[in-house]
Amino acid sequence: MLEALNPQPQDKILQLIQMYKDDPRDNKIDLGVGVYKDATGLTPVMRAVKAAEKKLWETEKTKTYTGLAGEPAYNVAMVKMILGDGYADRAASVATPGGTGAIRQALELIKLASPTATVWLSNPTWPNHPSIIKYLGMNMAEYRYFDAATRGIDFAGLIEDLGRVKAGDAVLLHGCCHNPTGANLNADQWAEVAKLLLAKGAIPFVDLAYQGFGDGLEADAASTRLIAETFPEVLIAASCSKNFGIYRERTGILIALGEASRRAITQGNLNFLNRQNYSFPPDHGARLVTMILEDDTLRADWKAELEEVRLNMLTLRQSLADELRRATNSDRFDFVATHRGMFSRLGLTEAQVNILREQHGIYMVGDSRINIAGLNAKTVPILAKAIAQLAA
Numbered sequence: 001m002l003e004a005l006n007p008q009p010q011d012k013i014l015q016l017i018q019m020y021k022d023d024p025r026d027n028k029i030d031l032g033v034g035v036y037k038d039a040t041g042l043t044p045v046m047r048a049v050k051a052a053e054k055k056l057w058e059t060e061k062t063k064t065y066t067g068l069a070g071e072p073a074y075n076v077a078m079v080k081m082i083l084g085d086g087y088a089d090r091a092a093s094v095a096t097p098g099g100t101g102a103i104r105q106a107l108e109l110i111k112l113a114s115p116t117a118t119v120w121l122s123n124p125t126w127p128n129h130p131s132i133i134k135y136l137g138m139n140m141a142e143y144r145y146f147d148a149a150t151r152g153i154d155f156a157g158l159i160e161d162l163g164r165v166k167a168g169d170a171v172l173l174h175g176c177c178h179n180p181t182g183a184n185l186n187a188d189q190w191a192e193v194a195k196l197l198l199a200k201g202a203i204p205f206v207d208l209a210y211q212g213f214g215d216g217l218e219a220d221a222a223s224t225r226l227i228a229e230t231f232p233e234v235l236i237a238a239s240c241s242k243n244f245g246i247y248r249e250r251t252g253i254l255i256a257l258g259e260a261s262r263r264a265i266t267q268g269n270l271n272f273l274n275r276q277n278y279s280f281p282p283d284h285g286a287r288l289v290t291m292i293l294e295d296d297t298l299r300a301d302w303k304a305e306l307e308e309v310r311l312n313m314l315t316l317r318q319s320l321a322d323e324l325r326r327a328t329n330s331d332r333f334d335f336v337a338t339h340r341g342m343f344s345r346l347g348l349t350e351a352q353v354n355i356l357r358e359q360h361g362i363y364m365v366g367d368s369r370i371n372i373a374g375l376n377a378k379t380v381p382i383l384a385k386a387i388a389q390l391a392a
């Protein structure tokens with residue numbers, strides 16, 4: 001049987017990690033993989049996570065199974081963090097293995113309810129979105145998103161494309177910190193998109209993987225909250241990988257908002273999907289998140305550290321934009337300072353990306369997405385100079 005399998009295409013980012021590992025140069029710079037790193041290149045365990053782990057080790061009495069939807073307290077705390085109060089009667093939810101698990105379960109829920117629905121994705125988007133949709137055999141369409149000339153949003157193109165959405169289609173929206181571009185809709189644009197999609201009868205599907213990495217924990221939830229208030233039905237797939245720094249613990253949640261009278265049936269279907277795919281969701285990361293969100297001291301410390309992380313990335317953005325201004329004697333790269341989140345798409349050609357890697361040991365994804373957190377005060381001017389040389 002196994003001989004019938006064909007080789008899978010290599011994941012480009014994982015390939016890049018390997019190339020970086022194999023590069024013997026001391027001065028190489030990794031701007032590829034999407035994890036936060038501090039100035040020393042470490043992806044630290046956050047202080048509140050360590051403290052919660054210690055407390056958990058001391059107090060945990062059993063590791064018997066949790067519920068199919070996860071521990072109810074986790075779901076309550078996450079719905080509150082993402083949406084605020086007032087959703088208890090409309091929100092069905094399940095804990096999932098990471099944000100990816102939530103996306104997968106959301107897509108399976110769409111398929112279960114409406115097998116012929118089309119799922120709309122921004123062009124570009126996180127490559128795992130189309131990959132999972134294709135694997136599930138679902139219909140998919142793209143809407144314009146990124147303007148390669150300005151490195152901002154192609155809003156006219158986006159509105160034109162979303163004008164073709166049919167009633168019952170699902171439209172995937174990055175709640176904040178768009179991956180891979182770093183370009184985000186402003187509040188007025190979000191309102192216009194919401195108005196259009198509501199008129200079309202679409203189901204918004206929000207991917208919220210970076211809450212707290214853009215403009216702040218509350219500010220980054222604003223667009224998701226607007227969507228939740230506006231639409232009768234909404235799916236939200238959220239990840240705790242980045243904002244709690246617990247990547248490998250696989251901690252996420254899928255929230256399905258709908259009519260209160262349908263909540264129990266929706267919840268039953270979410271539980272069913274968990275049961276089919278992996279039975280009980282992982283608990284360790286979810287439990288740490290719950291402990292942190294429920295404890296005033298831990299929560300305050302976590303928020304403070306998350307804010308340090310966010311401000312560190314903003315400082316790096318501003319200094320990279322400043323250095324690029326100096327090095328290129330132009331404002332062509334000012335967009336780096338206005339982008340938000342961990343990534344910016346620089347708008348370089350694949351050939352230029354290859355030159356940066358081969359000649360300078362600077363590693364970024366082929367579409368010229370850089371991980372801002374891969375930089376530090378020392379490497380910012382090195383990157384700026386190398387980019388300026390390309391343009392010269």
Ligand code: PMP
Binds near residue numbers: 179207
């Ligand atoms: N959505 C987006 C846009 C992402 O960038 C990521 C992580 N790279 C995820 C979802 C999923 O994250 P995880 O499964 O690691 O929680």
